[in-house]
Amino acid sequence: MKKMKREKLEAAGWAVGSVKEFLGLSEADTVLIEMKLALSRSLRDRRKKYGLSQVQLAERLHSSQSRVAKMEAGDPSVSMDLLVSSLLLLGASSADLADAIRGREKKTGPRAA
């Protein structure tokens, strides 16, 4: 397993605080978390691309601003189903999701910071 991911995961609020807990994370757990983080980033990018605030997106999703914030923050309480269906409602295609999951952030134009 690749090391030095701990801080990144901790930053997103995942329970990987202690070294022991970190070592307890299986490869599968790690990959799953990374996939969700990739989808989170993708959601934020897409929201900004359409110039929506979190509140506006929440309305579209029939959800709340706090949940949108958690989605984008990669909060552990957010499921992959929610991330994916939100992305789909923002017009993402299966191919877009596949790209995100694969770890290939699509660099769309000058915005791609």
Add this chain to the structure above:
Amino acid sequence: MKKMKREKLEAAGWAVGSVKEFLGLSEADTVLIEMKLALSRSLRDRRKKYGLSQVQLAERLHSSQSRVAKMEAGDPSVSMDLLVSSLLLLGASSADLADAIRGREKKTGPRAA
């Protein structure tokens, strides 16, 4: 929206029984269901590839045979998180998942019926 998917979805137990309900399914709903069905097929393929029974896979996943059956059947009670983490535990990579989601069933060798 592409038509003539109803029977396929009904077969998997999704609540798309009436025409009205079917029309009520948004494009996003449909795509999400299709993605999950693709992951289901992928899970079954992978299990068989390793020559495991549903019971044996359930043990690996710390789950039950019935849940494995539901995962493979594309049952609506199965989340994408569960499908994905199961696939990861069976050795799938992000790229494998991306391929499945994109709708590209990997034809691995002669088995690929």
Add this chain to the structure above:
DNA sequence: TGACTATATGTCTTATCTGACATATAGTTC
């Protein structure tokens, strides 16, 4: 500084998902 907008965090209640169990339905082999 105060007002305003956007985003983040904490915590509730309710809804949905999970694993487990029982049971049903093939498919084999004897």
Add this chain to the structure above:
DNA sequence: GAACTATATGTCAGATAAGACATATAGTCA
């Protein structure tokens, strides 16, 4: 047809995620 193995289906208690609300923390502009 009985016995056996594999898979499917129905149900339920307990676990997890959902939306909602309050509140906190930027950031901007007057």
